[in-house]
Amino acid sequence: MSRRVVVVGAGFHGCSAALRLSNQGYEVTVIDKAYAGRHASGVNAGGVRRLGRHPAEIPLAIAAWERWQNMTSIVGDDCGFRPVGQIKVAESDNDMAILTERERQVHNLGFHHEKLINRDELRKRLPALAGHCPGGLACDGDGFANPYRTVTAWRREAERQGACFREGIEITGIEPKGNGWRLSGGEEHFDADLLVNCAGAWAGELCKWLGEPVPLTAEAPMLMITERLSPFLGTVVGATSRPLSFKQFENGTVLIGGGVRGVVDTVRHVAETRLDGLSENADTVVSLFPFMKEARIMRTWAGVEAVMQDHIPVIGLSSQHDNVIHAFGFSAHGYQLGPITGEIVADLAMEREPKLPITPFSIQRFQTPCPE
């Protein structure tokens, strides 16, 4: 019976795993090289989105969405979740065709959360939007939340359930010990019967040590935020064929992001913004919301995120060791899935069949030799 668990990485997924494993009576230690929520988990755009998910992720996103509805009962804080809806806007007829096809595809899979809306409906929902947009794809009930507050709430709940968080410790080595593992970090050693890899952009390193390398790159999605503006936007807005995520918070500030990439400084473990990407993003915003031209940007930043080659995460048992569970590589859209990661990890730890379909996320998908 494996009782001692070490979770590497105190991002949202690590905290989620720690909470659910502690619930089940495991003795959990979470180790982070910086502090909980330092990178992608704490500084992302905060989108809580089922809209536009990869088909394999839809069941997970729907399950996670149910947890978002009940956030307060899970961690004692609503994590700033506001179900204001999300809309992916079409900027051309070609975009509209893409969205129409998408709606059909999702319906065929048996899901009905994404709905096509026409020009009039779009205008009604987004009066500030430029006139040329012919429609959009809406997902009511989606919205946004506060990322760092979320990580903190989950971490604190995990601590209340008995998990121990060790921050500022970088894991520098890992070796088998008995039926488990011995991890070294700083001057210390950590023994575990079970290892959970939630190390985000640094998870690839761990996989290498475990003998199952993965095609993971560290990327730096950039964000910028404006000064406070009068309320003009309730819903979270995305674009169809350009990177954009656009939302106005209750305090009036507008957050702009959606995937333009900065640079990851691998030596200093930080992300830096790049002007060209930000300009491109600014250009998208100004063309969709012309009045935003005069809005002043207060801050730009980037977070370090793990992106897999196929843009879906690795969730599941190791292919090499029966005492390692992976949950990483959420490819810049993992925030919404955080609440269910822990449940899946706990199922796997207890050798139960997970309630959600996770086969597409197996690490084995990278080990089938594919003809070049």
Add this chain to the structure above:
Amino acid sequence: MITHDLVILGTGPAGMAAATMALEHGITPVVIDEQPAAGGQIYRALERTPVRDRQILGEDYWSGESLIKGLKDPQIDYRPATTVWQLTRQREIGLLHDDKAEMICARHIILATGAMERPMPIPGWTLPGVMTAGSGQILLKSAGAVPQAPVVLAGCGPLLLLLATQYLRAGVEIAAILDTTPRDRYRAALKHVPGALRNASTLLKGVGLLRELRRAGVRHIKGVSALRAEGSGQLERVLWKQQGDDNWQTLETPTLLLHQGVIPNTQITRAVDCHHEWDEQQLAWKPRLDEWLGTDIPGIAVAGDGGGIVGAKAAGMQGQLAGLGAALALGKLTLENSTQRAQPIRKALARDTAIRPFLDVLYRPAKQWRLPDDDTLACRCEEVTGGEVRRMAEMGCRGPNQTKSFTRCGMGPCQGRMCGITVSELLADANQQSVEETGYYRLRPPFKPITLGQLAKAAEEG
């Protein structure tokens, strides 16, 4: 993107001296300054000030004329009214001038961005009618304007006394100077007097200011230990306590000028993530610098108060050193030549800064002037109180980046410039850890707000 040999940010004494020194060694620098006129804060608006009676602002102010003349050499590419909104570790600089954003690149950069006033978050410090002594002085220099009299000046430090005498000479009625220097400080500072005597002229100037104020009969209240500003919607009165007396004393006044010394403006060095250390003597953050004033980022140096408070004269000398450092880095001088050339400057610098230990001890701001109480604002932009920051510490926030998400502290238009040091110290105090461990805001570009339209245009120019 155009690459220049040397870009200097700021036209205070450090920036101007650096430019002249660089030019002397065959480098034609680009000098960027946010203000429309050269001079930094110390020589602010020197060329255009309406205060023509030279006696009012004093000889030290007008001594900036020769530096400004040097800056106006046609070979120097001086760009006033230009905002720097971004700097990367690769030495790319984002500029904004006349609504136009552009990026330039530099082989070497000297940051001469100077000092800012230490915030003094007493109860009522955000009331209209309460301002800093520095902003009072800016009004005087650039517009010849004086605030509504009678004025009360409160705090400590050379600038406070200088402003008081300047007001005196300009005929502004001073109701009182409320001096917050703790009484035992004079004794503690005494042992630094012999050292300070190496820079006797500055010491004597200070004595001269005090004498001028005394002769004029300005009410100088010493040992002030508590202070509050009150009024409904506008400052009406100032209340204070003196050491050893538990009663509040009151003075009606429309204007209160606060000052608790100056600290390095580290906004840009922070944003590029230079290594910083906490200076316990000066109670401020400063970037770690090498002998040529280089930071730990290749090709980025800091001269003047931005690297630790040294004062205007020493800032100019540091500017010269940084100029030599640039010439060395750009291969215009050999190490031997630059070392030789630097030697007399270093000597003069050591002599000039010999007064710092004395001033740092004498005017070291006491805790009650640095840490706001629970009901007083720490972050003015987002209206976050000292109490809220302390509660964040109780919740487990160890550093200022963690409090941002909960309180928006430091996320307003000033980008944390005003509250940064206060929040670091508050969290350190509440968590019983050192300021060094507590850390500082991670600063993000733009340093100064830029509009989406300007940014979108920058891509086209790219």
